[in-house]
Amino acid sequence: MTTVRELTSTSPSFWQDLQALLAWDSVSDDAVFNTVNGILKEVRTRGDAAVVEYTNRFDRMQVSSISELEIPLARLQQALQNLPTEQRAALEQAAQRISAYAEHQKLESWGYTEADGTFLGQQVTCLDRVGLYVPGGKAAYPSSVLMNAIPAKVAGVPELIMVVPTPAGEVNELVLAAAAIAKVDRVFAIGGAQAVAALAYGTETVPAVDKIVGPGNIYVATAKRMVYGTVGIDMIAGPSEILVVCDGKTNPDWIAMDLFSQAEHDEDAQAILVCPDAAFLEQVKVSINKLVATMPRKEIINTSLEGRGALILVQDMQEAVEVANYIAPEHLELSVDNAREVAKHIRHAGAIFMGRYTAEALGDYCAGPNHVLPTSRTARFSSPLGVYDFQKRSSLIDCSAAGAASLGKIASVLARGEGLIAHACSAEYRI
Structure with missing residues (x-):
């Protein structure tokens, strides 16, 4: 009952x-915080060697270098080709729908010219490199691979680095196949806080990324929270x-x-x-x-x-x-x-x-819409993962001589009011 x-x-x-x-309460307890903090410091200072040590310890592996933990792209294609026909078709159909929906989310650059010839606008660019964390072992989340990777690729992100733990060498074929469909660029068989640290800080082998997305356990979530600022993150779910x-x-x-x-x-x-x-x-x-x-x-x-x-x-x-x-x-x-x-x-x-x-x-x-969503009442102020999470916006300002004169007078008054005289002079020189 x-x-x-x-x-x-x-x-x-x-x-x-x-x-x-x-x-x-998603706040980590002191034990988790201290463990993760130690791992982050070790990976930041010792790079590959620390990642290998933690992987051997936590994932019951026996490797001597990170190069042994990189999964070749050919292996992803092999996983895709060996899938049962029905599973492959379902993954490909889901990917197509996620991609079609994501195409509608792309932000475009825009601008306008004022009467005096001053141009104002916004330039939209994609992130250079994104890290995707995928749970591994017995957990199989090929859908998370598609949901996190495809919007990044639609946004134009040129390099997507996926990390997925393979405890005791256990590889999930569906996850690798999804990575092939989503056109992930590199895959490392690492997980936990050490994988987050490697993505955030970079090592001799794992390149540092600009943003880390994807779900994980309390250690992964705590690590993502702690590296935020060095890199962007999607959310703490x-x-x-x-x-x-x-x-x-x-x-x-x-x-x-x-x-x-x-x-x-x-x-x-x-x-x-x-x-x-x-x-x-x-x-x-x-x-x-x-x-x-x-x-x-x-x-x-x-x-x-x-x-x-x-x-x-x-x-x-x-x-x-x-x-x-x-x-x-x-x-x-x-x-x-x-x-x-x-x-x-x-x-x-x-x-x-x-x-x-x-x-x-x-x-x-x-x-089609993304399944990476705000939890714990955070939908009050945040949104689903989407293409816009992999794009940035830069403001554009191009003053004409007339615009510089009129704006310079306004800026001068405000800057002098704040006591920032160099600001004021910089604007006044162009009047």
Whole structure:
């Protein structure tokens, strides 16, 4: 029997209870912080030698140089060619859809000329080199390879360096095949904080990158947080989340399985259903208990639902939207009538899945939009990974003589007001 927490919006303590339910502390404890800090310092000062030592220790490898850990591009192609036909077709179709969606995201340079001939604008360029972290071993996330690599390539990034741990030499063929499809440029069989350090600082063999993207465990997340500033990062991701808003008219089995789809990620994942129909919530409870026994990962699903899941009864759909905006979920399913209209009132969500037929799982793999999304309520201020994360913007200013004269007078007054006389003189010389 799975017991999921039940909340009612009319309860005096509802918002306080909801806040407590959503709370997630992603801050590393001192032990993790100190371990990662030591690894970063060692890799920064000793380069390849430190990476090899940590790889041998943590991934149960026996190599003497990093060159042994670089996976040749021919090996990626071999993995692709040896895939079962159905798997290869699915990967290629997903890649095509992700790429087509990403093409719409490209930022373009722009500019305009003022009446006096002064030109102002913005120049958009891509990053030079990006690092992609991919979990390895028994974990197989070829979809993450596609979702992180393809937008970078669409942005025009010329060099993409992938790192993927291969504990005890265990290589995942799907991950290598996805790297081939996504046209990754170099792959190293390294992982953990040492891989993040190698990408951030560079070693004799691993080139330093401008940005590191991709998911990892607490050590990887902590390392990414600590190297931020030396390099860019995509985000610090928390556990997976789904919020389903349903009006009570969808098959309750579908809704239960949608909740399972995120709960099965790990014990800390969060699955929440919001509905104004109390009878429907009861039906979903029945479906949960009926279907969970059929799930291979039922223990994880149970732990997730009982620890961080919730069934929330609201007064109406307007209040459901209010609750959804407060939660600011990673994935939001609007399993309601007129879902596109309802979506217009959603201000905070990583990805919005509209209508009764749009399962969140489609977004994880092949719909097209990216599955790298803000978690832990960070959708209030951040967005899905996209092409724009691999592009930079430079401001363009080209003053005509007339423009320099008129702007120089304004700049002079403001600079002298701030006591920055050289600033003022620099502008005044051109008047």
